[in-house]
Amino acid sequence: MFSGIVEQIGEIVDKRSYSSGASIKIRSGLLLNEGDSVLVSGACLTAAKIEKGYFWVDASDETLRLSNLKYAGHVNLEKALSLNKGINGHIVTGHLDGTATLTKHKNMHGFHEISVQFDKKIARFLAVKGSVALEGISLTINRITGSTMTLMVIPYTFSHTTLETKKIGAKLNIEADIVARYISRMISLQ
Numbered sequence: 198m199f200s201g202i203v204e205q206i207g208e209i210v211d212k213r214s215y216s217s218g219a220s221i222k223i224r225s226g227l228l229l230n231e232g233d234s235v236l237v238s239g240a241c242l243t244a245a246k247i248e249k250g251y252f253w254v255d256a257s258d259e260t261l262r263l264s265n266l267k268y269a270g271h272v273n274l275e276k277a278l279s280l281n282k283g284i285n286g287h288i289v290t291g292h293l294d295g296t297a298t299l300t301k302h303k304n305m306h307g308f309h310e311i312s313v314q315f316d317k318k319i320a321r322f323l324a325v326k327g328s329v330a331l332e333g334i335s336l337t338i339n340r341i342t343g344s345t346m347t348l349m350v351i352p353y354t355f356s357h358t359t360l361e362t363k364k365i366g367a368k369l370n371i372e373a374d375i376v377a378r379y380i381s382r383m384i385s386l387q
Contacts, residue, residue, distance in 0.1 A: 201286035201335025239370035241291020286335025322373035
Protein backbone atom coordinates (compact mmCIF):
# COMPACT_ATOMS: atom_id res chain seq x y z
CA MET A 198 0.00 0.00 0.00
CA PHE A 199 1.16 3.52 -0.82
CA SER A 200 0.03 7.08 -0.15
CA GLY A 201 0.62 8.78 -3.51
CA ILE A 202 3.26 11.09 -2.02
CA VAL A 203 6.27 10.88 -4.34
CA GLU A 204 9.58 10.43 -2.51
CA GLN A 205 11.94 10.69 -5.45
CA ILE A 206 12.19 10.87 -9.22
CA GLY A 207 14.09 8.00 -10.84
CA GLU A 208 14.97 7.25 -14.44
CA ILE A 209 14.39 4.14 -16.56
CA VAL A 210 17.83 3.45 -18.05
CA ASP A 211 17.46 -0.09 -19.42
CA LYS A 212 14.70 -2.49 -20.34
CA ARG A 213 14.93 -6.15 -21.27
CA SER A 214 11.83 -7.54 -22.94
CA TYR A 215 10.68 -11.14 -22.58
CA SER A 216 7.75 -13.09 -23.97
CA SER A 217 5.56 -12.30 -20.97
CA GLY A 218 6.93 -9.00 -19.68
CA ALA A 219 10.10 -7.02 -19.12
CA SER A 220 12.82 -6.31 -16.59
CA ILE A 221 13.33 -2.59 -16.11
CA LYS A 222 16.44 -0.94 -14.63
CA ILE A 223 15.82 2.31 -12.73
CA ARG A 224 18.46 4.81 -11.61
CA SER A 225 17.55 5.95 -8.11
CA GLY A 226 18.92 6.84 -4.71
CA LEU A 227 15.89 5.26 -3.02
CA LEU A 228 17.01 2.84 -0.30
CA LEU A 229 15.39 -0.49 -1.13
CA ASN A 230 15.98 -4.14 -0.32
CA GLU A 231 15.36 -6.99 -2.72
CA GLY A 232 11.71 -7.98 -2.45
CA ASP A 233 10.48 -4.51 -1.41
CA SER A 234 7.38 -3.13 -3.06
CA VAL A 235 7.93 0.17 -4.83
CA LEU A 236 5.47 2.42 -6.64
CA VAL A 237 6.90 3.29 -10.05
CA SER A 238 4.82 6.09 -11.61
CA GLY A 239 1.75 4.51 -10.08
CA ALA A 240 2.49 0.81 -10.72
CA CYS A 241 3.21 -1.42 -7.74
CA LEU A 242 6.33 -3.40 -8.61
CA THR A 243 8.89 -5.46 -6.71
CA ALA A 244 12.56 -4.55 -6.41
CA ALA A 245 13.98 -7.77 -7.89
CA LYS A 246 17.65 -6.82 -7.92
CA ILE A 247 19.56 -4.01 -6.23
CA GLU A 248 22.72 -2.45 -7.65
CA LYS A 249 24.54 0.63 -6.37
CA GLY A 250 22.43 3.59 -7.52
CA TYR A 251 19.99 1.34 -9.41
CA PHE A 252 17.31 -1.27 -8.93
CA TRP A 253 15.56 -3.68 -11.28
CA VAL A 254 11.83 -4.44 -11.36
CA ASP A 255 9.89 -6.98 -13.39
CA ALA A 256 6.72 -5.85 -15.14
CA SER A 257 4.23 -8.31 -16.61
CA ASP A 258 2.67 -7.84 -20.03
CA GLU A 259 -0.51 -6.69 -18.26
CA THR A 260 1.37 -3.95 -16.41
CA LEU A 261 3.11 -2.85 -19.59
CA ARG A 262 -0.20 -2.82 -21.49
CA LEU A 263 -1.96 -0.70 -18.86
CA SER A 264 0.90 1.73 -18.25
CA ASN A 265 3.41 4.06 -19.86
CA LEU A 266 6.33 2.05 -18.43
CA LYS A 267 7.12 0.61 -21.85
CA TYR A 268 8.85 3.93 -22.61
CA ALA A 269 12.15 5.15 -21.18
CA GLY A 270 12.15 8.29 -19.12
CA HIS A 271 11.73 9.66 -15.64
CA VAL A 272 9.44 7.97 -13.13
CA ASN A 273 7.94 8.92 -9.77
CA LEU A 274 9.01 6.62 -6.93
CA GLU A 275 7.50 5.83 -3.54
CA LYS A 276 8.40 3.09 -1.07
CA ALA A 277 5.57 1.05 0.44
CA LEU A 278 4.02 2.41 3.61
CA SER A 279 4.92 0.96 6.98
CA LEU A 280 2.28 0.56 9.66
CA ASN A 281 3.89 3.24 11.85
CA LYS A 282 3.76 5.90 9.11
CA GLY A 283 0.75 8.13 8.56
CA ILE A 284 -0.98 8.43 5.21
CA ASN A 285 -0.42 11.92 3.82
CA GLY A 286 -2.19 11.38 0.48
CA HIS A 287 -4.79 8.65 0.04
CA ILE A 288 -4.72 4.86 -0.19
CA VAL A 289 -2.98 3.92 -3.43
CA THR A 290 -2.64 0.24 -4.34
CA GLY A 291 -0.51 0.52 -7.46
CA HIS A 292 -3.03 -1.54 -9.45
CA LEU A 293 -3.44 0.65 -12.51
CA ASP A 294 -6.66 1.21 -14.41
CA GLY A 295 -4.75 2.26 -17.52
CA THR A 296 -3.58 5.61 -18.81
CA ALA A 297 -5.22 9.00 -19.15
CA THR A 298 -4.22 11.61 -21.73
CA LEU A 299 -3.07 15.07 -20.67
CA THR A 300 -5.30 17.47 -22.63
CA LYS A 301 -4.75 20.81 -20.92
CA HIS A 302 -2.14 22.51 -18.74
CA LYS A 303 -2.54 26.03 -17.44
CA ASN A 304 0.12 27.64 -15.21
CA MET A 305 -1.64 29.92 -12.75
CA HIS A 306 1.16 31.74 -10.90
CA GLY A 307 2.89 28.50 -9.94
CA PHE A 308 -0.29 26.51 -9.40
CA HIS A 309 -1.03 24.18 -12.29
CA GLU A 310 -4.50 23.33 -13.53
CA ILE A 311 -4.38 20.17 -15.62
CA SER A 312 -7.09 18.26 -17.45
CA VAL A 313 -6.90 14.63 -18.47
CA GLN A 314 -9.15 12.47 -20.57
CA PHE A 315 -9.81 9.06 -19.04
CA ASP A 316 -11.42 5.83 -20.21
CA LYS A 317 -15.15 6.02 -19.49
CA LYS A 318 -15.08 2.53 -17.92
CA ILE A 319 -13.60 4.06 -14.74
CA ALA A 320 -16.00 7.04 -14.61
CA ARG A 321 -18.11 5.41 -11.89
CA PHE A 322 -15.05 5.39 -9.59
CA LEU A 323 -14.33 9.12 -9.96
CA ALA A 324 -16.04 11.96 -8.09
CA VAL A 325 -15.55 15.68 -7.67
CA LYS A 326 -13.46 16.25 -4.50
CA GLY A 327 -12.53 12.56 -4.62
CA SER A 328 -9.03 11.18 -4.90
CA VAL A 329 -7.24 9.82 -7.95
CA ALA A 330 -3.62 8.81 -8.53
CA LEU A 331 -1.94 10.07 -11.70
CA GLU A 332 1.63 8.86 -12.24
CA GLY A 333 1.45 7.62 -8.64
CA ILE A 334 0.64 11.11 -7.33
CA SER A 335 -2.29 11.55 -4.98
CA LEU A 336 -4.50 14.30 -6.42
CA THR A 337 -7.98 15.72 -5.80
CA ILE A 338 -10.48 15.99 -8.64
CA ASN A 339 -11.87 19.51 -9.08
CA ARG A 340 -14.24 18.99 -12.03
CA ILE A 341 -15.51 16.17 -14.22
CA THR A 342 -17.08 16.82 -17.61
CA GLY A 343 -17.87 13.69 -19.58
CA SER A 344 -14.64 11.69 -19.69
CA THR A 345 -12.39 14.62 -18.76
CA MET A 346 -11.37 15.60 -15.25
CA THR A 347 -9.64 18.76 -14.11
CA LEU A 348 -7.24 18.88 -11.17
CA MET A 349 -5.19 21.59 -9.48
CA VAL A 350 -1.58 20.74 -8.71
CA ILE A 351 0.22 22.79 -6.07
CA PRO A 352 3.66 24.23 -6.91
CA TYR A 353 5.59 21.81 -4.66
CA THR A 354 3.98 18.71 -6.16
CA PHE A 355 4.43 19.99 -9.70
CA SER A 356 8.13 20.70 -9.28
CA HIS A 357 8.93 17.53 -7.26
CA THR A 358 7.32 15.00 -9.62
CA THR A 359 7.45 14.09 -13.28
CA LEU A 360 4.37 16.24 -14.00
CA GLU A 361 6.77 19.10 -14.68
CA THR A 362 8.06 17.27 -17.78
CA LYS A 363 4.72 16.12 -19.24
CA LYS A 364 3.49 17.71 -22.46
CA ILE A 365 -0.03 17.85 -23.91
CA GLY A 366 -0.85 14.40 -25.29
CA ALA A 367 1.29 12.58 -22.71
CA LYS A 368 -0.07 9.32 -21.34
CA LEU A 369 -0.34 9.37 -17.53
CA ASN A 370 -0.82 6.21 -15.46
CA ILE A 371 -4.14 6.38 -13.62
CA GLU A 372 -5.58 4.56 -10.60
CA ALA A 373 -9.08 5.30 -9.36
CA ASP A 374 -9.72 5.46 -5.63
CA ILE A 375 -9.94 1.98 -4.08
CA VAL A 376 -12.75 2.99 -1.68
CA ALA A 377 -14.93 4.11 -4.62
CA ARG A 378 -14.17 0.82 -6.37
CA TYR A 379 -15.38 -1.26 -3.40
CA ILE A 380 -18.51 0.87 -2.86
CA SER A 381 -19.39 0.49 -6.54
CA ARG A 382 -18.92 -3.27 -6.30
CA MET A 383 -21.10 -3.56 -3.17
CA ILE A 384 -23.88 -1.54 -4.79
CA SER A 385 -23.75 -3.69 -7.93
CA LEU A 386 -24.23 -6.85 -5.84
CA GLN A 387 -27.44 -5.63 -4.21
